[in-house]
Amino acid sequence: MRVLVVTDAWRPQINGVVRSLEHMADQAPSFGVEMTFLTPERFRSFPMPTYPEIRLSLTRPDTVERMIAEATPDHVHIATEGPLGLTARLACRRQGRVFTTSYHTRFPEYLSARLPVPEEWSYRALRWFHREARVMMVSTPSLERELSARGFRNIVRWTRGVDTTLFRPRHERVVDFPGPIFLYVGRIAVEKNLEAFLSLDLPGTKVVVGDGPARQELERQHVGVRFLGSLAGEDLARVYSSADVFVFPSLTDTFGIVLLEALASGLPIAGFPVTGPVDVINSSGCGVVDEDLRKAALAALDVPRDLCRAYGETFTWRESARQFFSNIQAAHTGA
Incomplete structure (x- = not known):
């Protein structure tokens, strides 16, 4: 089966959308799928206002329609609701193609955090896009x-x-700060609610890995917090394993792959009782969710690390890919 994925989010971005799609491509051959992409790399683009890592493609519906036809896919999956996603949706409608979509990002909440746009207006647009x-x-x-x-x-x-081989407990601690170490990994931006973590009165050291438009201001306001910048691969994995608690202050993420990376590294999670932490932690006992984030962070110190590692090992990219391609197959055949 030939599957074409259309996505506005692509390299060099480092986010959950890109990483998820990359892992689907890695797994595709084992499911008998040939997976190709239509991304901003093929178009002139400009940075999205307030979110410059995202490039908005400049294209025309007939151009995207031609590119889809030339790819000769059996199925089209539209991963994002940006310019490429919109034009691909129109192309599929014109060509009578069955297509699937995925909902990765709470754009209504992200947009309203930056501009005076009512969330319901954005949700109305998203309902139209996905319907x-x-x-x-x-x-x-x-x-x-x-969403229902x-x-x-x-x-x-x-x-x-x-990836439980990369993200695992390690004996060495590369983060040599006073403990306990409370860690955040992710984009440093207003929608991540990072101030809720950085303002907590906690023992030890708060460590932030990542970058974004709010970093300079937050670094100036919180001089005791250690900002390590963007890390990846072994460098990131070693920092995870050196921490004591992973703090996830976001109120708007739809999942949070970083939660799984933390668990696989043996880190308990502290977060608010919202989508993402409540779904990942569930009844595992591998973290604490509470409206009082300080209370959750301190309580998470008592969670056994081996319990977190064992639970993290239950999340695999192969199972993720099985779901993804099964959904596409069922949609394509009308099952």
Whole structure:
């Protein structure tokens, strides 16, 4: 089966959308799938205002329609709701192609955090975007319930995975700061609610890995916090294993692959009781969610690290890919 994935999010971005799609491509051959991509790399683009890592492609519907036809896919999956996603949706409608979509990002909340745009306006636009898809894939049960209540239909599940060989407990501690070490990994931007973590009165050291538009201001305000910048691969994995608790302050993420990376590294999670932490932690006992984030962070210190590692090992990219390609196959055949 030939699957063409259309995505506005692509390298050099480092985010959950890109990483998930890369892992699907790695797994595709073992499921008998030839997977190709239509990304901003093939178009002139400009940086998205307030989010310059995202490049918005400059193209025309007939151009994208021609590119899709030339790719001769059996199925088209539209991963994002940006310019490429919109033009691909139109092309599939014109060509009478069945297509699927996925819901990765809470754009209504992200947009309203930056501009005076009511969330319901954005949700209305997203309902329109996804309503013609045979199925819309979401990552968690709580997100499925929330979007169903907002009028979205044809929702199916597509979970995420983690590389448990790279992200694992290690004996060495490369982060040599006073403990306990409370760690955050992710984009440093207003929608991540990072101030809720950095302002906590906690013992030891707060460590932040990542970059983004809010870094300079937060670094100036919180002089005791250690900002390590963007890390990847072994460098990132060693920092995870050197920490004591992973703190996830976001109120808007739809999942959070970093949660799985932390668990696989033996780190308990502290977060708010929202989509993402509540779905990942579930009844595992591998973290604490509470409206009081300080209380959650301190309580998470008592969670056994070996319990977190064992639970993290249950999330695999192969199972994620099985769900993804099964959803596509069922949508394509009308099963």
